[in-house]
Amino acid sequence: VSAGENRPAQEIRLVLPTDTQHLRLARLVAAGVAAPAGLGIDDVDDLRIGVDELCTTLVEASVPGALTLVFTFDDGQVEVRGRTPARVPLDLDDRRLALSAEILAVVADEHELAADGDDLTFRLLKRRVEPRPPAAH
Amino acid sequence: MGSPSHGALTIDHDIDSDGSVRLRLEGELDAHGAPELETVLSQSVATGATVKVDLTEVSFVDSSGLAALLEARTRLAAVGGTLNIVGVSDAAARLLAIAGVDADLMDPDR
DSSP states (O other), X not given: OEEOOOSSSEEEEEXXXXXXXXXXXXXXXXXXXXXXXXXXXXXXXXXXHHHHHHHHHHHHHBOSSEEEEEEEEETTEEEEEEEEEBOSSOOOOHHHHHHHHHHHHHHOSEEEEEEEXXXXXXXXXXXXOOOOOOOOO | OOOOBOXXXXXXXXXXXXXXXXEEEEEEESTTTHHHHHHHHHHHHHHTOEEEEEEEEEEEEOHHHHHHHHHHHHHHHHTTOEXXXXXXXXXXXXXXXXXXXHHHHBOTTO
């Protein structure tokens, strides 16, 4: 794990074997970067869930190798990008994928899965929910 | 709601006095733990059992865990069995609701 030095945006890069036993570590790092980004408790949970869902899809689609995650965060938001070499053809569990899409639609502000050459990639963005301003009288 | 347990998934297996199978899960039900749940549930499917799943001690659930439960529920229904969730942690309840499967999986008499 390496951390960048440029503020306000900071970056943490995590490289994991493409094995489901390491999903927990991805969730832990997601929670770790959410706090300095100022996300609230519910947003942290959402980010952990979203990262887990997208990493699960990449691991399910991957050939044995590495899952690379880049967490970029500043005040108010966290962006996570993931990449892994993918199997051809992709043979994903449709039932799980449909559930995952339902979940991601709720927990992520933005997300996308995409093929890039032989790799499968994702991008997820989670923004802090700003408190509502006081009602005008 | 109980206090969920963090860490790798463990599954306790009991037979209730009414003959139904009660599975008490503890830890994280993600893509790493789901295959173990699938293995345990497949044994119940083979006997057409009534299965009660307790997620009170589960600290994390994702689509892999939900898919395992829904798949077993479908296969059990085909052989005259049932599967219902009889207890949930806050984390599990939220995931069930977000995925829109709480009405399908939760025991209506809970």
